[in-house]
Amino acid sequence: MKIIVTENYEEMSKKAAEVIKDVVKNDKNAVLGLATGTTPIGLYKELISACEKKEISFKKVKTVNLDEYVGLPKSHVQSYDYFMKDNLFNHIDIDIENTNLPCGDVKDLDAECARYTALLGKMQQSVQLLGLGSNGHIAFNEPGTSFDSTTHIVALTENTIKDNSRLFDDISEVPTKAITMGIKNIMNAKKILVIASGKNKAQAVYNMVKGPVAESCPASVLQNHKDVVVVVDKDAASLL
Numbered sequence: 001m002k003i004i005v006t007e008n009y010e011e012m013s014k015k016a017a018e019v020i021k022d023v024v025k026n027d028k029n030a031v032l033g034l035a036t037g038t039t040p041i042g043l044y045k046e047l048i049s050a051c052e053k054k055e056i057s058f059k060k061v062k063t064v065n066l067d068e069y070v071g072l073p074k075s076h077v078q079s080y081d082y083f084m085k086d087n088l089f090n091h092i093d094i095d096i097e098n099t100n101l102p103c104g105d106v107k108d109l110d111a112e113c114a115r116y117t118a119l120l121g122k123m124q125q126s127v128q129l130l131g132l133g134s135n136g137h138i139a140f141n142e143p144g145t146s147f148d149s150t151t152h153i154v155a156l157t158e159n160t161i162k163d164n165s166r167l168f169d170d171i172s173e174v175p176t177k178a179i180t181m182g183i184k185n186i187m188n189a190k191k192i193l194v195i196a197s198g199k200n201k202a203q204a205v206y207n208m209v210k211g212p213v214a215e216s217c218p219a220s221v222l223q224n225h226k227d228v229v230v231v232v233d234k235d236a237a238s239l240l
């Protein structure tokens with residue numbers, strides 16, 4: 001793992017954006033694995049700005065997102081579909097037809113998991129961006145998830161529901177289930193870029209980098225990947 005520690009969130013966003021920009025510059029047909037959460041917002045702003053300055057173009061880029069809540073319509077402001085349009089897709093020159101998210105608002109969730117896994121089989125991520133849950137989850141793969149997992153439905157832990165409730169009016173509105181890429185789908189990416197900011201991520205960063213490789217900390221599996229770049233601010237790196 002290559003670990004880059006930055007002074008603050010802004011510098012983390014810029015450094016991490018450089019990694020994605022390099023991938024897009026070197027491969028116009030790149031497949032970007034994208035993430036939601038508050039951590040990537042600054043990075044997405046950097047990508048928007050680079051696209052506006054014509055440093056990079058997303059015209060031929062394809063994207064696959066990590067996860068989505070179950071039961072929220074795409075139009076819901078907290079759905080990950082909405083988030084991606086609002087924070088990135090609506091502001092860059094990407095063809096929206098080339099963007100992909102799992103859908104959590106369908107009757108047959110098993111069929112949707114199979115569809116998404118098949119799609120990922122055809123589209124290896126040139127780079128997969130990951131945030132980190134405070135309990136070490138990646139995408140919505142909670143502690144205990146099998147390292148062999150592919151796209152599946154998860155019951156969110158109380159910890160994750162509490163963490164994510166800050167974005168909803170009330171904790172009772174946070175969905176209790178999600179559809180997520182599995183750990184095997186994430187590990188299949190050619191390159192993985194992890195970002196984290198703030199003291200509440202310090203333990204998870206420590207467990208990811210220095211802890212044992214164990215299903216109790218999903219992010220620890222990244223120690224087994226040959227090309228991982230971790231960009232964290234000094235608060236998130238404080239236990240390393």
Ligand code: GLP
Binds near residue numbers: 131160
């Ligand atoms: C959610 C997402 C994860 C994300 C995590 C951290 O649970 N499913 O992909 O990494 O939140 O979010 P934040 O960046 O807001 O701390």
